[in-house]
Amino acid sequence: MPAATASDTDLALGFDDAALGRGLPVEVEALIVQAGAMRDAPQQAEALLQRARRLAPRHPAPLIALYRFHFYGHRLEPARDVALQALAVASEALGPGFGRVPPTLPQARHDAAVRFYLFTLKGLAYLSLRLGDGVAGRAALAELRRLDPHDCVGGAVLAEVLARQGRSDDDDDAWSQRPRGWREEGVS
Numbered sequence: 001m002p003a004a005t006a007s008d009t010d011l012a013l014g015f016d017d018a019a020l021g022r023g024l025p026v027e028v029e030a031l032i033v034q035a036g037a038m039r040d041a042p043q044q045a046e047a048l049l050q051r052a053r054r055l056a057p058r059h060p061a062p063l064i065a066l067y068r069f070h071f072y073g074h075r076l077e078p079a080r081d082v083a084l085q086a087l088a089v090a091s092e093a094l095g096p097g098f099g100r101v102p103p104t105l106p107q108a109r110h111d112a113a114v115r116f117y118l119f120t121l122k123g124l125a126y127l128s129l130r131l132g133d134g135v136a137g138r139a140a141l142a143e144l145r146r147l148d149p150h151d152c153v154g155g156a157v158l159a160e161v162l163a164r165q166g167r168s169d170d171d172d173d174a175w176s177q178r179p180r181g182w183r184e185e186g187v188s
Contacts, residue, residue: 028056032065042073058089060116067123080127083120090117099147108152118144118153125158137162151181159183 035048049069052062063086070079091098093113107114125140141162144155159182 024059024061025056028052028059028062031055032062035065035069042069045069058092060086060089063089071123071127076127076131080124080131083124083127086120087117087124090120099143102147102149105150105152108148108150115153118148118155121147122153122155122158125155129158129162145182149182156182 031048031052035045038045046069049066053066056062063082067079067082070082090113094117103114121140121144125137125144128140129137141159148155
């Protein structure tokens with residue numbers, strides 16, 4: 001019988017455990033740690049993270065590391081590409097029926113795969129808006145609002161920032177006193 005691959009481990013391991021960093025093959029973890037120590041060599045660090053991603057394609061940890069690498073390096077387009085990959089991985093873990101109806105409040109608060117999906121969707125909305133892709137940003141926000149009507153992952157603040165664009169600083173008092181959550185009229 002052939003040895004299990006990192007990909008096989010990803011499938012066998014529950015997504016909840018994987019999202020918490022468990023079940024990461026030692027080699028993949030070492031690559032991520034090594035890449036993190038290479039702040040002065042971004043090309044080499046990225047190559048290590050890409051290798052980690054190939055070795056554990058369904059594990060969220062290499063995706064998270066690669067996303068952070070691009071995001072904190074101010075490479076927003078590649079970060080958005082990783083976010084799209086992360087949504088695909090989370091969707092696969094959640095199954096084909098995910099999203100037809102919004103997750104329950106306990107799922108949105110405690111299910112690691114659901115939360116990973118929702119946070120990734122929030123990141124995708126943010127990145128799209130920062131990159132000037134208002135259509136994709138608004139669509140991601142609308143989907144986030146639909147899937148997370150209780151605003152468990154704090155996506156409503158992005159909608160508020162978007163709605164606030166073009167307003168004067170005199171509106172700051174109203175801004176600071178807004179309750180947390182989605183506005184009644186929805187995503188602008």
